[in-house]
Amino acid sequence: MFAFSIDAKGEYLDQLYEKNWILTTSTNRTDLGEKLIKFCKLVVKEFFR
Numbered sequence: 457m458f459a460f461s462i463d464a465k466g467e468y469l470d471q472l473y474e475k476n477w478i479l480t481t482s483t484n485r486t487d488l489g490e491k492l493i494k495f496c497k498l499v500v501k502e503f504f505r
Contacts, residue, residue, distance in 0.1 A: 458502075462493045476502065 459469060459477040459478040469477045476498060 458499055460492070460497070 459473045469479060478491050478495040478498065480488060482488060482491075
């Protein structure tokens, strides 16, 4: 299970998703794009593990 959270606090994310989550509070499109790429890499890495 994975999570991508925007504008969340994130205190509970480790409990729900271990380390399989990305948190962003930015509304900057470039930063958001970079976080989405990081999230995709996390999913692919787990898939091919």
